[in-house]
Amino acid sequence: MKKLQKEVMSDLMQLQSLPAVSMEELAKHNTPGDAWVMIDGVVYNVSKFHAMHPGGSQLLLKYAGTDATKDFKMMHTDAVLKKPQYQRLRVGRLAVEDLPPKEVKKLIAGKVRERWVPWSEPYFLDPRGTLKSPYYQPKHMAFQ
Secondary structure, eight states: OHHHHHHHHHHHHHGGSSSEHHHHHHHHHHEEEEEEEETEEEEOTTTTTTGGTOOOHHHHHHTTTSBBBHHHHHOGGGGGGGHHHHHHHHHEOOOGGGSSSHHHHHHHHHHHHHHHSSSOOOGGGGGTTTTTSSOHHHHHHHHH
């Protein structure tokens, strides 16, 4: 668990270079011409991307101005947002410095749990290999 906590803290520190965005500011960006969504504490400007979204524009716009993490993770892997085309959509990060310390601790604990048991990826396909399956071998990973 300590290793996962360090990973989460490292990720949070990397995000510090992005401008802080409060939940109130995020909520203002909820129209097709000005659509922002937050996923895992990172704010993305999807104003132009929503028209190209494979799931349809309306689906993405439904979450404009909100934290879409839970629903995003039901359909996508964490690796999706690591791709360069999505990194360019980043406009900010959740302003954790505006949150009470108790909320920050709760947020970090939640992120650690997410990494321990991924939302949409079977545990045996976890590239870190922290949870092993006796049935799935490296050839199964290669097939993916």
